[in-house]
Amino acid sequence: MSELDRLRDAMRATERPDAVIDLARVMRDGRRLRTRRRVTGAAAATLAAGLVAVTAVTVDPSGSRDPAPAGPASPAAVASPSVGVAPTSDGPTPPPTQARGVPNPKPLGQVIDTGIRHGVDLRVYYIVGVTIPGVPKVTIGLAAGRRAPDGTVRTDILVNDVEGADRSLGFHQIGYDESASTPAVPTFGYFVGPAARITGTVDGRQVDATLARWSLDKQVVIFWFDPSTLTPGRRLDGIVAHDGAGRRL
Template identity: 45%
Template sequence: MRSTRTRWLYAGGSAVACTAVIAAGTMAANAAMADRPGAPAIGAGSAAPVPSASGAPQRPDPNPPKPTPLGAIIDGGIAAREGTWVFYGVPVAEKALPKVHFGVMAGRRLPSGAVTADVMTNEVTGSDRAPGFHAVEGTMATEAGATPAFGYYVGPADRITARANGRTVTAHQARWSEDASVVVFWFDPATKGVGGLAAYDRGGRKLPTGNAGVGVG
Protein backbone atom coordinates (compact mmCIF):
# COMPACT_ATOMS: atom_id res chain seq x y z
CA MET A 1 0.00 0.00 0.00
CA ARG A 2 1.19 3.52 -0.73
CA SER A 3 -0.32 6.72 0.47
CA THR A 4 0.27 10.44 0.36
CA ARG A 5 1.11 12.82 3.10
CA THR A 6 1.84 16.50 3.57
CA ARG A 7 5.36 17.30 4.73
CA TRP A 8 6.25 20.51 6.51
CA LEU A 9 9.75 21.70 5.63
CA TYR A 10 11.36 24.76 7.17
CA ALA A 11 13.98 26.99 5.63
CA GLY A 12 14.95 30.30 7.15
CA GLY A 13 11.81 30.19 9.29
CA SER A 14 9.43 29.85 6.34
CA ALA A 15 7.02 26.92 6.15
CA VAL A 16 6.70 25.13 2.82
CA ALA A 17 3.94 22.56 2.22
CA CYS A 18 4.53 19.87 -0.37
CA THR A 19 3.20 16.42 -1.15
CA ALA A 20 5.20 13.21 -0.87
CA VAL A 21 4.42 9.56 -1.55
CA ILE A 22 5.62 6.98 0.95
CA ALA A 23 5.15 3.31 1.76
CA ALA A 24 2.69 2.47 4.53
CA GLY A 25 4.07 2.75 8.06
CA THR A 26 4.64 5.64 10.45
CA MET A 27 4.79 8.92 8.55
CA ALA A 28 6.15 12.18 9.77
CA ALA A 29 6.93 15.67 8.57
CA ASN A 30 10.52 16.75 9.08
CA ALA A 31 12.19 20.12 9.36
CA ALA A 32 15.34 20.66 7.25
CA MET A 33 17.43 17.69 8.41
CA ALA A 34 20.70 19.16 7.20
CA ASP A 35 22.89 16.62 8.95
CA ARG A 36 21.15 13.60 7.45
CA PRO A 37 23.40 11.82 4.89
CA GLY A 38 22.38 12.71 1.37
CA ALA A 39 19.86 15.32 2.47
CA PRO A 40 19.76 18.40 0.21
CA ALA A 41 20.92 21.64 1.78
CA ILE A 42 18.34 24.42 1.90
CA GLY A 43 19.69 27.94 2.18
CA ALA A 44 18.29 30.48 4.60
CA GLY A 45 15.34 32.35 3.21
CA SER A 46 14.90 29.95 0.30
CA ALA A 47 12.95 26.76 -0.28
CA ALA A 48 13.79 23.67 -2.28
CA PRO A 49 11.92 23.39 -5.61
CA VAL A 50 9.17 20.76 -5.80
CA PRO A 51 8.95 18.71 -9.03
CA SER A 52 5.69 19.17 -10.93
CA ALA A 53 3.72 16.37 -12.56
CA SER A 54 5.68 17.06 -15.76
CA GLY A 55 8.99 16.74 -13.93
CA ALA A 56 9.85 20.44 -14.15
CA PRO A 57 10.74 22.01 -10.76
CA GLN A 58 8.27 24.52 -9.37
CA ARG A 59 8.81 26.89 -6.49
CA PRO A 60 6.40 25.94 -3.65
CA ASP A 61 4.20 28.44 -1.88
CA PRO A 62 6.47 30.13 0.72
CA ASN A 63 3.50 30.92 2.96
CA PRO A 64 1.18 27.88 3.01
CA PRO A 65 -1.65 27.75 5.55
CA LYS A 66 -0.56 26.21 8.83
CA PRO A 67 -2.74 23.44 10.29
CA THR A 68 -5.37 24.48 12.82
CA PRO A 69 -4.80 22.80 16.20
CA LEU A 70 -7.45 20.33 17.30
CA GLY A 71 -8.06 20.75 21.00
CA ALA A 72 -5.72 22.13 23.63
CA ILE A 73 -2.01 22.61 23.00
CA ILE A 74 0.11 20.40 25.27
CA ASP A 75 3.15 22.03 26.88
CA GLY A 76 6.07 19.62 26.61
CA GLY A 77 8.12 21.40 29.28
CA ILE A 78 11.30 21.08 27.18
CA ALA A 79 13.35 24.01 25.91
CA ALA A 80 14.04 24.24 22.17
CA ARG A 81 16.68 26.39 20.47
CA GLU A 82 14.01 29.08 20.50
CA GLY A 83 10.96 28.71 22.71
CA THR A 84 9.65 25.47 24.23
CA TRP A 85 8.35 22.28 22.62
CA VAL A 86 4.59 21.76 22.47
CA PHE A 87 2.33 19.11 20.94
CA TYR A 88 -1.13 19.35 19.44
CA GLY A 89 -3.59 17.44 17.29
CA VAL A 90 -4.05 18.41 13.65
CA PRO A 91 -6.66 17.24 11.12
CA VAL A 92 -5.81 14.70 8.41
CA ALA A 93 -8.03 14.32 5.35
CA GLU A 94 -6.56 11.96 2.76
CA LYS A 95 -8.67 9.73 0.49
CA ALA A 96 -5.95 7.09 0.74
CA LEU A 97 -6.35 7.06 4.54
CA PRO A 98 -10.11 6.74 5.15
CA LYS A 99 -9.66 5.67 8.80
CA VAL A 100 -7.16 8.37 9.72
CA HIS A 101 -8.61 11.72 10.78
CA PHE A 102 -5.88 13.32 12.87
CA GLY A 103 -2.16 13.45 13.45
CA VAL A 104 0.11 14.93 16.11
CA MET A 105 2.28 17.97 15.52
CA ALA A 106 5.40 18.87 17.48
CA GLY A 107 5.90 22.61 17.46
CA ARG A 108 7.37 25.35 19.59
CA ARG A 109 5.78 28.10 21.61
CA LEU A 110 7.97 31.09 20.83
CA PRO A 111 8.71 33.96 23.25
CA SER A 112 6.14 36.01 21.31
CA GLY A 113 3.46 33.45 22.19
CA ALA A 114 3.15 32.20 18.60
CA VAL A 115 3.09 28.43 18.08
CA THR A 116 5.04 26.86 15.22
CA ALA A 117 4.42 23.66 13.23
CA ASP A 118 7.69 21.70 13.00
CA VAL A 119 7.20 17.93 12.82
CA MET A 120 3.94 16.12 12.09
CA THR A 121 3.28 12.40 12.37
CA ASN A 122 0.17 10.28 11.84
CA GLU A 123 -0.92 6.69 11.37
CA VAL A 124 -1.01 5.34 7.81
CA THR A 125 -2.12 1.75 8.42
CA GLY A 126 -5.67 0.99 9.55
CA SER A 127 -7.53 3.10 12.08
CA ASP A 128 -6.01 6.02 13.95
CA ARG A 129 -8.03 4.94 17.03
CA ALA A 130 -7.03 1.24 17.14
CA PRO A 131 -5.68 0.22 20.59
CA GLY A 132 -1.93 0.61 20.99
CA PHE A 133 0.91 2.81 19.79
CA HIS A 134 0.65 4.97 16.69
CA ALA A 135 2.83 7.27 14.58
CA VAL A 136 5.98 7.16 16.70
CA GLU A 137 8.65 9.57 15.46
CA GLY A 138 12.25 9.43 16.64
CA THR A 139 14.38 12.43 17.51
CA MET A 140 16.13 14.26 14.68
CA ALA A 141 18.17 17.38 14.04
CA THR A 142 16.26 20.37 12.66
CA GLU A 143 16.68 24.12 12.41
CA ALA A 144 14.80 24.31 15.71
CA GLY A 145 17.32 21.99 17.39
CA ALA A 146 16.96 18.32 18.30
CA THR A 147 13.30 17.31 18.32
CA PRO A 148 11.79 15.10 21.02
CA ALA A 149 10.84 11.55 20.05
CA PHE A 150 7.04 11.44 20.27
CA GLY A 151 3.84 9.71 19.20
CA TYR A 152 0.51 8.72 20.67
CA TYR A 153 -1.14 5.75 22.35
CA VAL A 154 -4.82 4.77 22.28
CA GLY A 155 -5.94 3.18 25.51
CA PRO A 156 -5.69 3.54 29.32
CA ALA A 157 -1.92 4.05 29.40
CA ASP A 158 -0.80 5.29 32.81
CA ARG A 159 2.91 4.78 32.08
CA ILE A 160 4.82 4.51 28.78
CA THR A 161 8.40 3.29 28.62
CA ALA A 162 11.03 2.65 25.98
CA ARG A 163 14.52 1.22 25.71
CA ALA A 164 17.24 3.67 24.75
CA ASN A 165 20.98 3.03 24.83
CA GLY A 166 20.55 -0.09 26.92
CA ARG A 167 18.34 1.44 29.60
CA THR A 168 14.63 1.87 30.27
CA VAL A 169 13.30 5.42 30.03
CA THR A 170 9.86 6.72 30.94
CA ALA A 171 7.98 9.07 28.62
CA HIS A 172 6.26 12.31 29.47
CA GLN A 173 2.60 12.04 28.57
CA ALA A 174 -0.72 13.88 28.48
CA ARG A 175 -4.24 12.99 27.37
CA TRP A 176 -5.56 14.74 24.29
CA SER A 177 -8.41 17.12 25.11
CA GLU A 178 -10.37 16.05 22.02
CA ASP A 179 -10.39 12.33 22.91
CA ALA A 180 -9.44 11.09 26.39
CA SER A 181 -8.55 7.65 24.98
CA VAL A 182 -5.62 9.23 23.11
CA VAL A 183 -2.41 9.71 25.11
CA VAL A 184 0.28 11.91 23.52
CA PHE A 185 3.77 10.99 24.76
CA TRP A 186 7.27 12.32 24.24
CA PHE A 187 10.86 11.89 25.43
CA ASP A 188 13.63 14.39 26.12
CA PRO A 189 15.53 15.26 22.90
CA ALA A 190 18.74 13.92 24.48
CA THR A 191 17.18 10.44 24.53
CA LYS A 192 18.51 8.77 21.37
CA GLY A 193 17.67 5.43 19.79
CA VAL A 194 14.21 5.04 21.30
CA GLY A 195 12.69 1.58 20.72
CA GLY A 196 11.02 -1.29 22.56
CA LEU A 197 8.00 0.79 23.52
CA ALA A 198 5.63 -0.55 26.16
CA ALA A 199 2.50 0.82 27.83
CA TYR A 200 1.05 -0.09 31.25
CA ASP A 201 -2.26 0.64 32.93
CA ARG A 202 -2.69 2.04 36.43
CA GLY A 203 -2.40 -1.44 37.92
CA GLY A 204 0.90 -2.08 36.15
CA ARG A 205 -0.58 -4.47 33.59
CA LYS A 206 0.96 -4.34 30.13
CA LEU A 207 -1.35 -3.00 27.42
CA PRO A 208 -1.60 -3.89 23.69
CA THR A 209 1.43 -2.78 21.70
CA GLY A 210 -0.17 -1.74 18.41
CA ASN A 211 2.15 -0.08 15.89
CA ALA A 212 5.26 0.57 17.99
CA GLY A 213 7.70 1.00 15.11
CA VAL A 214 9.77 4.19 15.33
CA GLY A 215 10.21 6.27 12.18
CA VAL A 216 12.64 9.12 11.54
CA GLY A 217 11.82 11.71 8.88
Protein backbone atom coordinates in the same frame (compact mmCIF):
# COMPACT_ATOMS: atom_id res chain seq x y z
CA MET B 1 -3.55 -44.05 -52.36
CA SER B 2 -1.97 -40.81 -51.19
CA GLU B 3 0.90 -39.10 -52.96
CA LEU B 4 3.23 -40.16 -50.17
CA ASP B 5 2.15 -43.80 -50.54
CA ARG B 6 2.65 -43.67 -54.29
CA LEU B 7 6.13 -42.21 -53.85
CA ARG B 8 7.04 -44.91 -51.36
CA ASP B 9 5.69 -47.61 -53.67
CA ALA B 10 7.76 -46.26 -56.55
CA MET B 11 10.90 -46.19 -54.41
CA ARG B 12 10.30 -49.75 -53.15
CA ALA B 13 10.45 -50.88 -56.78
CA THR B 14 14.20 -50.63 -56.54
CA GLU B 15 14.09 -53.59 -54.16
CA ARG B 16 12.58 -55.88 -56.85
CA PRO B 17 15.15 -57.21 -59.37
CA ASP B 18 12.66 -57.23 -62.26
CA ALA B 19 11.32 -53.76 -61.57
CA VAL B 20 11.71 -50.84 -63.93
CA ILE B 21 12.13 -47.48 -62.17
CA ASP B 22 9.97 -44.67 -63.54
CA LEU B 23 12.40 -41.89 -62.58
CA ALA B 24 10.17 -39.16 -64.00
CA ARG B 25 7.30 -40.33 -61.80
CA VAL B 26 9.47 -40.41 -58.69
CA MET B 27 10.68 -36.84 -59.29
CA ARG B 28 7.16 -35.63 -60.06
CA ASP B 29 5.64 -37.16 -56.92
CA GLY B 30 8.51 -35.88 -54.82
CA ARG B 31 7.96 -32.29 -56.04
CA ARG B 32 4.25 -32.57 -55.25
CA LEU B 33 4.95 -33.81 -51.72
CA ARG B 34 7.47 -31.02 -51.03
CA THR B 35 5.02 -28.45 -52.35
CA ARG B 36 2.25 -29.75 -50.07
CA ARG B 37 4.56 -29.65 -47.06
CA ARG B 38 5.51 -26.03 -47.78
CA VAL B 39 1.84 -25.07 -48.08
CA THR B 40 0.98 -26.90 -44.86
CA GLY B 41 3.84 -25.20 -42.98
CA ALA B 42 2.78 -21.76 -44.21
CA ALA B 43 -0.80 -22.42 -43.12
CA ALA B 44 0.36 -23.49 -39.66
CA ALA B 45 2.47 -20.35 -39.32
CA THR B 46 -0.51 -18.24 -40.33
CA LEU B 47 -2.67 -19.98 -37.72
CA ALA B 48 -0.07 -19.38 -35.00
CA ALA B 49 0.14 -15.71 -35.94
CA GLY B 50 -3.64 -15.55 -35.79
CA LEU B 51 -3.67 -16.97 -32.27
CA VAL B 52 -1.10 -14.40 -31.14
CA ALA B 53 -3.17 -11.62 -32.63
CA VAL B 54 -6.27 -12.82 -30.78
CA THR B 55 -4.55 -12.93 -27.41
CA ALA B 56 -3.18 -9.39 -27.92
CA VAL B 57 -6.64 -7.86 -28.44
CA THR B 58 -7.98 -5.74 -25.59
CA VAL B 59 -11.61 -4.85 -24.99
CA ASP B 60 -12.45 -1.45 -23.59
CA PRO B 61 -15.63 -0.67 -21.64
CA SER B 62 -17.33 0.68 -24.77
CA GLY B 63 -17.08 -2.74 -26.41
CA SER B 64 -14.59 -1.81 -29.14
CA ARG B 65 -11.67 -4.15 -29.78
CA ASP B 66 -8.25 -2.68 -30.37
CA PRO B 67 -4.98 -4.54 -30.73
CA ALA B 68 -2.51 -3.94 -27.97
CA PRO B 69 0.43 -1.75 -29.01
CA ALA B 70 3.58 -3.53 -30.16
CA GLY B 71 6.81 -3.40 -28.21
CA PRO B 72 7.91 -4.54 -24.76
CA ALA B 73 5.41 -4.48 -21.93
CA SER B 74 5.62 -1.56 -19.52
CA PRO B 75 6.87 -2.50 -16.06
CA ALA B 76 4.24 -2.67 -13.34
CA ALA B 77 4.18 0.31 -11.04
CA VAL B 78 4.99 -0.71 -7.51
CA ALA B 79 4.18 1.68 -4.77
CA SER B 80 6.71 1.76 -2.00
CA PRO B 81 5.17 1.87 1.46
CA SER B 82 4.96 5.27 3.14
CA VAL B 83 4.35 6.01 6.79
CA GLY B 84 3.60 9.69 7.00
CA VAL B 85 1.72 12.46 5.24
CA ALA B 86 1.32 16.20 5.42
CA PRO B 87 -1.74 17.91 6.91
CA THR B 88 -4.97 18.38 5.01
CA SER B 89 -4.40 20.15 1.70
CA ASP B 90 -5.52 20.14 -1.92
CA GLY B 91 -2.11 19.03 -3.19
CA PRO B 92 -0.70 15.51 -3.53
CA THR B 93 0.27 13.54 -0.46
CA PRO B 94 4.04 13.50 0.11
CA PRO B 95 5.55 10.11 0.92
CA PRO B 96 8.10 10.62 3.72
CA THR B 97 7.90 8.90 7.11
CA GLN B 98 7.31 12.24 8.70
CA ALA B 99 6.98 15.75 7.40
CA ARG B 100 9.37 18.36 8.75
CA GLY B 101 8.94 22.08 8.35
CA VAL B 102 5.32 21.63 7.26
CA PRO B 103 2.87 24.54 7.15
CA ASN B 104 1.26 25.49 10.42
CA PRO B 105 -2.05 23.60 10.65
CA LYS B 106 -4.63 24.64 13.19
CA PRO B 107 -4.43 22.63 16.44
CA LEU B 108 -7.45 20.53 17.39
CA GLY B 109 -8.05 20.90 21.11
CA GLN B 110 -5.49 22.17 23.56
CA VAL B 111 -1.80 22.62 22.76
CA ILE B 112 0.35 20.61 25.18
CA ASP B 113 3.16 22.49 26.89
CA THR B 114 6.16 20.21 27.54
CA GLY B 115 8.20 22.64 29.62
CA ILE B 116 11.17 22.09 27.28
CA ARG B 117 12.65 25.36 26.09
CA HIS B 118 14.59 26.15 22.94
CA GLY B 119 15.89 29.64 23.60
CA VAL B 120 12.80 31.77 24.05
CA ASP B 121 10.56 29.22 22.32
CA LEU B 122 8.69 26.46 24.12
CA ARG B 123 8.36 22.90 22.78
CA VAL B 124 4.72 21.92 22.30
CA TYR B 125 2.72 19.00 20.86
CA TYR B 126 -0.79 19.08 19.43
CA ILE B 127 -3.26 17.12 17.34
CA VAL B 128 -4.15 18.38 13.85
CA GLY B 129 -6.52 17.22 11.12
CA VAL B 130 -5.23 15.25 8.13
CA THR B 131 -6.83 13.79 5.02
CA ILE B 132 -5.58 10.67 3.21
CA PRO B 133 -7.37 9.59 0.01
CA GLY B 134 -8.87 6.13 0.42
CA VAL B 135 -8.22 5.96 4.18
CA PRO B 136 -11.33 7.45 5.79
CA LYS B 137 -10.50 6.32 9.33
CA VAL B 138 -7.32 8.38 9.55
CA THR B 139 -8.29 11.97 10.26
CA ILE B 140 -5.74 13.15 12.82
CA GLY B 141 -1.99 13.51 13.09
CA LEU B 142 0.36 14.54 15.89
CA ALA B 143 2.50 17.64 15.44
CA ALA B 144 5.64 18.74 17.26
CA GLY B 145 6.08 22.49 17.24
CA ARG B 146 7.39 25.54 19.05
CA ARG B 147 5.46 28.36 20.62
CA ALA B 148 7.03 31.81 20.48
CA PRO B 149 6.66 34.38 23.30
CA ASP B 150 3.91 36.11 21.30
CA GLY B 151 1.89 32.86 21.26
CA THR B 152 2.59 31.97 17.63
CA VAL B 153 2.93 28.19 17.10
CA ARG B 154 5.24 26.85 14.38
CA THR B 155 5.15 23.20 13.33
CA ASP B 156 8.44 21.28 13.12
CA ILE B 157 7.37 17.67 12.52
CA LEU B 158 4.03 16.02 11.80
CA VAL B 159 3.40 12.25 11.98
CA ASN B 160 0.25 10.23 11.33
CA ASP B 161 -1.00 6.81 10.26
CA VAL B 162 -1.48 6.06 6.56
CA GLU B 163 -3.65 2.96 6.93
CA GLY B 164 -6.12 1.45 9.35
CA ALA B 165 -7.71 3.72 11.95
CA ASP B 166 -6.09 6.49 13.96
CA ARG B 167 -8.11 5.60 17.10
CA SER B 168 -7.35 1.87 17.13
CA LEU B 169 -5.94 0.61 20.44
CA GLY B 170 -2.17 0.64 20.81
CA PHE B 171 0.80 2.65 19.63
CA HIS B 172 0.66 4.70 16.45
CA GLN B 173 3.35 6.50 14.47
CA ILE B 174 6.39 7.63 16.45
CA GLY B 175 8.28 10.77 15.47
CA TYR B 176 12.08 10.72 15.34
CA ASP B 177 14.04 13.82 14.48
CA GLU B 178 16.88 12.50 12.31
CA SER B 179 17.75 15.83 10.77
CA ALA B 180 20.76 17.90 11.67
CA SER B 181 18.63 20.95 12.37
CA THR B 182 18.60 22.81 15.66
CA PRO B 183 16.72 22.65 17.90
CA ALA B 184 16.12 18.89 17.60
CA VAL B 185 12.64 17.54 18.30
CA PRO B 186 12.45 15.06 21.20
CA THR B 187 11.11 11.60 20.23
CA PHE B 188 7.32 11.57 20.53
CA GLY B 189 4.13 9.74 19.56
CA TYR B 190 0.70 8.75 20.79
CA PHE B 191 -1.00 5.71 22.25
CA VAL B 192 -4.72 4.93 22.28
CA GLY B 193 -5.90 3.27 25.47
CA PRO B 194 -5.71 3.55 29.28
CA ALA B 195 -1.96 4.05 29.44
CA ALA B 196 -0.64 5.37 32.75
CA ARG B 197 3.04 4.74 32.01
CA ILE B 198 5.05 4.37 28.80
CA THR B 199 8.65 3.19 28.78
CA GLY B 200 11.12 2.86 25.94
CA THR B 201 14.20 0.67 25.75
CA VAL B 202 17.48 1.71 24.13
CA ASP B 203 20.84 -0.02 24.54
CA GLY B 204 19.39 -2.21 27.29
CA ARG B 205 18.22 0.63 29.49
CA GLN B 206 14.67 1.84 30.10
CA VAL B 207 13.60 5.44 29.80
CA ASP B 208 10.25 6.82 30.87
CA ALA B 209 8.14 9.07 28.67
CA THR B 210 6.11 12.04 29.82
CA LEU B 211 2.38 11.63 29.16
CA ALA B 212 -0.49 14.03 28.43
CA ARG B 213 -4.03 13.26 27.28
CA TRP B 214 -5.67 14.94 24.32
CA SER B 215 -8.35 17.32 25.48
CA LEU B 216 -10.88 16.12 22.84
CA ASP B 217 -10.41 12.38 23.47
CA LYS B 218 -8.91 11.19 26.75
CA GLN B 219 -8.13 7.78 25.23
CA VAL B 220 -5.46 9.43 23.05
CA VAL B 221 -2.32 9.60 25.18
CA ILE B 222 0.45 11.83 23.79
CA PHE B 223 3.97 11.04 24.99
CA TRP B 224 7.49 12.33 24.50
CA PHE B 225 10.95 11.56 25.87
CA ASP B 226 13.07 14.16 27.58
CA PRO B 227 16.10 14.90 25.36
CA SER B 228 18.36 14.64 28.40
CA THR B 229 17.46 10.94 28.82
CA LEU B 230 16.94 10.00 25.16
CA THR B 231 18.91 11.79 22.47
CA PRO B 232 16.51 13.09 19.78
CA GLY B 233 16.61 10.86 16.71
CA ARG B 234 17.87 7.84 18.66
CA ARG B 235 15.79 4.79 17.68
CA LEU B 236 14.10 2.84 20.46
CA ASP B 237 14.67 -0.90 20.68
CA GLY B 238 11.20 -1.31 22.16
CA ILE B 239 8.34 0.58 23.73
CA VAL B 240 5.73 -0.61 26.24
CA ALA B 241 2.57 0.88 27.76
CA HIS B 242 1.20 -0.04 31.19
CA ASP B 243 -2.15 0.71 32.80
CA GLY B 244 -2.67 2.22 36.26
CA ALA B 245 -2.23 -1.18 37.91
CA GLY B 246 1.11 -1.71 36.19
CA ARG B 247 -0.25 -4.28 33.75
CA ARG B 248 1.19 -4.29 30.24
CA LEU B 249 -1.24 -3.08 27.61
